[in-house]
Amino acid sequence: MKIPVVKEILSANDQVAAENRVAFDAAGVLVLNLMASPGAGKTSLILSTVDQLPEEVRPGVIEGDLASTIDADTVAARGIPVVQINTGGSCHLDAPMIRIALPNLPLDEMDLLFIENVGNLVCTADFALGADLAVVVASAPEGHDKPYKYPGMFASADAVVLNKADLLEVFEFDVDYFRRGLEMLNPGVPLFVVSCRTGDGIKEWVAWLLSCLH
Amino acid sequence: MHELPVTEGILNVALEAAQQNGARRIMAIDLVIGELAGIVDDSVQFYFDILSKDTIAEGAVLRFRREQAAANCGDCGHQFPVEVPLTAVCPVCGGNRLRVSGGREFFIESIEVEDEDSGSEGDSERERSGGG
Numbered sequence: 001m002k003i004p005v006v007k008e009i010l011s012a013n014d015q016v017a018a019e020n021r022v023a024f025d026a027a028g029v030l031v032l033n034l035m036a037s038p039g040a041g042k043t044s045l046i047l048s049t050v051d052q053l054p055e056e057v058r059p060g061v062i063e064g065d066l067a068s069t070i071d072a073d074t075v076a077a078r079g080i081p082v083v084q085i086n087t088g089g090s091c092h093l094d095a096p097m098i099r100i101a102l103p104n105l106p107l108d109e110m111d112l113l114f115i116e117n118v119g120n121l122v123c124t125a126d127f128a129l130g131a132d133l134a135v136v137v138a139s140a141p142e143g144h145d146k147p148y149k150y151p152g153m154f155a156s157a158d159a160v161v162l163n164k165a166d167l168l169e170v171f172e173f174d175v176d177y178f179r180r181g182l183e184m185l186n187p188g189v190p191l192f193v194v195s196c197r198t199g200d201g202i203k204e205w206v207a208w209l210l211s212c213l214h
Numbered sequence: 215m216h217e218l219p220v221t222e223g224i225l226n227v228a229l230e231a232a233q234q235n236g237a238r239r240i241m242a243i244d245l246v247i248g249e250l251a252g253i254v255d256d257s258v259q260f261y262f263d264i265l266s267k268d269t270i271a272e273g274a275v276l277r278f279r280r281e282q283a284a285a286n287c288g289d290c291g292h293q294f295p296v297e298v299p300l301t302a303v304c305p306v307c308g309g310n311r312l313r314v315s316g317g318r319e320f321f322i323e324s325i326e327v328e329d330e331d332s333g334s335e336g337d338s339e340r341e342r343s344g345g346g
Contacts (some may be wrong), residue, residue, distance in 0.1 A: 001237075001327055001328075002244075002324050002325070002326050002327075003232070003235050003237070003324055003325050003326075003327055004323070004324045004325055005227065005228070005231045005322045005324050005325055006252075006321060006324075007227050007231070007321060007322050008320060008321045009223040009224050009227060009245070009320050009321060009322060010219075010220070010223045010320070011223070011225070011227065012223060012226060012227075013219075030308045033238055047253065057317065090219075091216060092216070094219065113244070122216060123251050125218040126220075126251075126252075126320070127219075139270065145299065147300075148298075148299045148300040148301075149298060149299045149300075150298075151283075151298060151300055151314065151317075152250050152251065152252055152318065154313075155250070155318065167239060177238065177302065180302060180310055180311075181300070181302065183311075183313075184285070184300065184302075184312045184313060184314050185314050197258070207241075
């Protein structure tokens with residue numbers, strides 16, 4: 001006998017993500033889920049962004065990592081409230097991990113929460129966390145073919161940041177080709193070409209982010 | 215690693231549906247997975263066989279229905295199925311203004327179960343067993 005089900009496979013995670021979202025909304029915090037390959041510059045982007053925030057916008061960070069506290073230590077050294085989640089080998093953060101971390105974060109004392117996901121262009125896109133914005137960080141050394149090879153990640157992004165723009169020429173990175181790949185999957189998604197090293201493009205990215213706060 | 219939590223999700227949704235319907239044993243699970251969802255069938259079945267041990271889903275077969283993604287050419291209107299890695303140009307006119315849709319499905323459509331434990335509707339000719 002066949003029983004119709006029609007239920008999302010990750011519905012249990014989605015349910016917890018929705019509860020996280022309620023908690024974030026209640027505290028009036030805008031939450032970013034930052035996803036990227038390892039080494040694209042997620043932590044650098046957080047630090048560069050925080051440097052440009054107006055004083056009244058208070059940041060916080062959740063650092064997802066396989067095992068280390070290197071990124072969390074870097075963020076904490078700047079005086080930013082940070083909670084570390086070690087996934088213990090799991091290749092992505094999920095909504096229950098965020099729920100467990102929440103009591104350790106002073107949500108009422110922040111306006112903008114960055115969740116730095118585990119470096120991975122596949123799994124992270126499938127596990128909702130309860131964030132307001134999914135932001136994918138790509139970088140010049142990875143090559144311009146990433147949207148074509150990892151469509152799921154780029155199709156669900158609310159914004160894409162292309163980092164290490166100072167190296168575009170070195171890696172013969174074709175920004176138009178990259179942009180066309182994004183447009184194929186996600187028409188109209190904002191693309192910010194930045195360099196966290198030189199600071200190029202960060203202002204435009206931060207201006208967009210602040211526009212999402214209101 | 216991705217397939218492990220996905221498989222846990224499949225098992226939990228299936229067990230819950232079986233329980234709600236008083237099923238004693240799950241024979242098969244029908245999944246709808248988009249081509250762009252990045253799931254490897256064999257890998258999911260492998261994990262499933264381990265995770266489902268000692269549950270009513272032990273030995274169940276996972277049947278995958280793959281949903282294609284399609285690209286639509288903004289220049290000539292040609293529509294064609296696409297796979298990963300995606301193509302950047304239309305095979306008909308060579309245009310590069312493509313739009314991709316579909317291929318992201320990721321759900322359980324139905325489960326096939328052996329029997330019902332207590333009567334809901336139908337099954338009048340079937341012999342009722344004591345269950346348990």
